[in-house]
Amino acid sequence: MAKGGKLMNAESLNLSTSLGATTAYVARPHEEFQAAVILIQEYWGINQHIRDIAGRYANEGYLCVAPDLYRGRLAKDTEEALALMQALAIEDGIETIRKAMDAAESTYKVKDFAINGYCMGGTFALRAACEIPELKAAAPFYGDIPEEEILKKLTVPTLFIAGKRDAWINEKKVNGLKEVGAKYKLPIEVISYDADHAFFNDTRPEVYDAEAAADAWRRVQEHFRKYLNN
Template sequence: MPGRMVEFPANGGTASGYLSTPAAGRGPGVLVIQEWWGLVRQIKSVCDRFAGEGFTALAPDMYHGKSADEPDAAGKLFMALNIAQAEKDLRGAAKALAGHSSTATLGAVGFCMGGQLALFAATLNPSIGATVNFYGIHPNVKPDYGKLAGPVLGLYAEKDSFVTPQVAREVDKAIKGAGKPSAIHIYPGVDHAFFNEERPDVYNRAAADDAWRRTLTFFRQHLK
């Protein structure tokens, strides 16, 4: 069932997002956090895929109505992200999602910029008990891993020049160093954004399908 745009309170203001619910009406709640392009069709489709698997998925609009379809414009939106506002939006989104979730524990998953924001969201909201980070990066977002309430699964690409395998291992080490469970998988021979089926230059079906299976298994294990 296709989702819909919704509004929710965000620390005195209002934010919006795309909410997709399963046929049963409610499922384990998952925050889905956008790439640097914005809240675009592909991210909405990820929410719908989660709903098809029995989850309730909410993708907050981190750019508040703006989006980009070419890298220069996306890069400008990415660097202009207001971290204080992002914190408010992520707190509000988690609270809104909790009202639609069948489980007390929520999940967070994000891609590129959203991967880093998913980690950030999990450090802000104790209700988020499982996080999947797809090749997350943002230079201004610095999560305090000691505040994570649950495990992290990191999914990375061997050929990624933005988030190299070395960076992936460093993130994994830092999370474990904070005393939190972390596991990573680095997909050989694929590039940054391999999960995005609307980017044929980097999309890799085999890696994307495997990453999707791992993500579903991880959330089904931890969202109770």
């Protein structure tokens, strides 16, 4: 992941949740900022790829806060990653996201928040957009779709990114998202690329698609600039 551009500070926030303490990785621009992006991890945990994305947001001028939903654990292989993801309750993750927003607001005095997540993080980013109306914008990448009763509550402008060759978030699921969005006139736009699941992850050459990733990043930046006061 490209790391060039403006300098940034890497910091940490302590978070207290009902199921225990955790931290958030913070990428803070050196120059003045007014808005923050909450970045949600893939099922691996807060690894270097997620820290690199946080740095890219700082280079765009945003405070980026990546709460550790696994409370310090990092998967070594896909089997462990799947087990960690399956053990993580949606309610726990949403609470941690809320705590990260509260801590960022009190520590850095930011008021406007967007959310972005990938894979499992996309699931939580979309769910948070349905559960946390204070968010100004959302950009979930190939995350799972909540049931209609949850999804219909969406009020946060959302850009959903999908891959047409994704076997997990497949065409049927994406079409279901579009149908519910149209039924309730939800503020959601779906962009699908001819790419695999996790196509944004440049540490996985077997699925990474540089062209799709670059275009998706451009679209997300346009989406966030439209709704965030930064």
